[in-house]
Amino acid sequence: MDWNAFRARFHLPDGVIYLDGNSLGPMPVAAPERVARTMDEWRDMLIGGWNDGAGGEGWMSWPGRLGDRIGRLIGAPAGSVTVGDTLSIKVFQALDAALKMRPDRRVILSDGGNFPSDLYMAEGLIGALHRDLDLRVVAPEEVADTIDEDLAVLMLTQVDYRTGRMHDMADLTARAHAAGALTVWDLAHSAGAHEVDLTGAGADFATGCTYKYLNAGPGAPAFIYVRPNLQDAVEPALSGWLGHAAPFAFDPSYRPGAGVERLRVGTPAVLQMAALDAALDIWDEVDMAALRARSLELSERFAAGVATRCPALTPALASGVPRGSQVSFRHADGYAIMQALIARGVVGDFRAPDILRFGFTPLFVSEAEVDGAVGHLAQVMATAEWDQPRFRARRAVT
Numbered sequence: 283m284d285w286n287a288f289r290a291r292f293h294l295p296d297g298v299i300y301l302d303g304n305s306l307g308p309m310p311v312a313a314p315e316r317v318a319r320t321m322d323e324w325r326d327m328l329i330g331g332w333n334d335g336a337g338g339e340g341w342m343s344w345p346g347r348l349g350d351r352i353g354r355l356i357g358a359p360a361g362s363v364t365v366g367d368t369l370s371i372k373v374f375q376a377l378d379a380a381l382k383m384r385p386d387r388r389v390i391l392s393d394g395g396n397f398p399s400d401l402y403m404a405e406g407l408i409g410a411l412h413r414d415l416d417l418r419v420v421a422p423e424e425v426a427d428t429i430d431e432d433l434a435v436l437m438l439t440q441v442d443y444r445t446g447r448m449h450d451m452a453d454l455t456a457r458a459h460a461a462g463a464l465t466v467w468d469l470a471h472s473a474g475a476h477e478v479d480l481t482g483a484g485a486d487f488a489t490g491c492t493y494k495y496l497n498a499g500p501g502a503p504a505f506i507y508v509r510p511n512l513q514d515a516v517e518p519a520l521s522g523w524l525g526h527a528a529p530f531a532f533d534p535s536y537r538p539g540a541g542v543e544r545l546r547v548g549t550p551a552v553l554q555m556a557a558l559d560a561a562l563d564i565w566d567e568v569d570m571a572a573l574r575a576r577s578l579e580l581s582e583r584f585a586a587g588v589a590t591r592c593p594a595l596t597p598a599l600a601s602g603v604p605r606g607s608q609v610s611f612r613h614a615d616g617y618a619i620m621q622a623l624i625a626r627g628v629v630g631d632f633r634a635p636d637i638l639r640f641g642f643t644p645l646f647v648s649e650a651e652v653d654g655a656v657g658h659l660a661q662v663m664a665t666a667e668w669d670q671p672r673f674r675a676r677r678a679v680t
């Protein structure tokens with residue numbers, strides 16, 4: 283694939299090496315125009331924009347249409363993914379639906395590499411369900427051996443947001459199924475980062491966001507996948523009107539809509555979906571196997587450079603452990619080091635308590651930038667440039 287051509291489709295400020303597309307992807311060049319077009323539709327069509335045809339844009343059907351395009355990237359067939367809300371909400375919905383399918387079991391298993399919001403949502407859901415449920419959180423490498431016949435749902439984020447460690451989705455799903463349990467996979471650091479095959483893995487539910495690797499912009503909607511033959515058994519807890527079988531019948535009580543559509547909740551964020559549409563125009567052309575190969579090349583180049591030139595930084599992941607599309611290091615002064623690096627125009631992020639995290643997103647990161655980032659980091663470390671009060675002062679968003 284022509285990586286330079288992909289890079290030209292993103293806005294990247296001059297002088298910045300952006301290794302943070304795994305937190306907030308950069309803006310597609312086509313996004314402002316695409317969003318402006320939707321603004322025009324709003325201006326000119328008013329409420330008519332919701333419908334298809336007769337000049338309408340069919341905003342109401344976008345969640346499913348965009349979901350199908352994301353589906354190609356994650357091995358999900360048409361009609362199994364819908365877009366909306368935020369990832370935390372989608373995790374709640376998926377876990378709730380899965381738990382209801384295992385009423386006689388009481389364990390939710392997750393790991394310490396999961397993103398806290400997923401665990402918080404599980405805690406909140408347990409409180410709301412008034413069922414005797416137990417959230418067990420074990421170390422990532424202990425997950426496989428903790429799966430037993432008490433397990434209702436295995437709820438994991440495939441790629442650890444701190445270390446980058448990647449779970450074997452097919453293997454763990456097979457183990458969960460053999461024990462009679464269901465799986466909820468969070469693809470926040472997988473969708474757009476590497477190949478995912480939900481169908482091949484037999485995954486039951488999956489969720490993810492579109493503002494990280496997928497580049498749909500701050501606050502862009504999340505997505506949710508349900509295995510096709512489970513969809514009709516889903517009983518949504520967040521039973522909003524747009525997940526109803528006939529929203530405009532205005533029935534006084536809820537009846538679930540067809541398939542994955544029942545996991546829609548309320549009015550979709552149309553302007554954000556327009557930005558996602560522009561981002562997916564790029565993704566529609568990406569060969570995920572080639573992207574994965576390139577991502578590993580860039581990651582390994584960076585890891586090797588840092589290992590040679592920055593011995594004080596400890597790799598967060600042992601070599602040989604499968605990783606996503608990021609490289610992380612531990613250092614007690616990681617926060618200040620990252621701030622010093624950002625001041626030099628190399629943007630990564632810090633994750634408490636001690637992780638420096640760098641995302642490698644082949645659509646816009648080049649080899650020269652990887653080498654440049656290693657050089658800056660080596661200088662920051664060699665001269666203890668980070669050891670200044672201005673780099674130690676913590677900001678609200680790290």
Ligand SMILES: *Cc1c(COP(=O)(O)O)cnc(C)c1O
Binds near residue numbers: 371
């Ligand atoms: C980024 C991320 C989230 C964020 O959830 P939002 O509701 O979109 O803020 C949740 N879970 C995981 C695993 C993430 O990486």
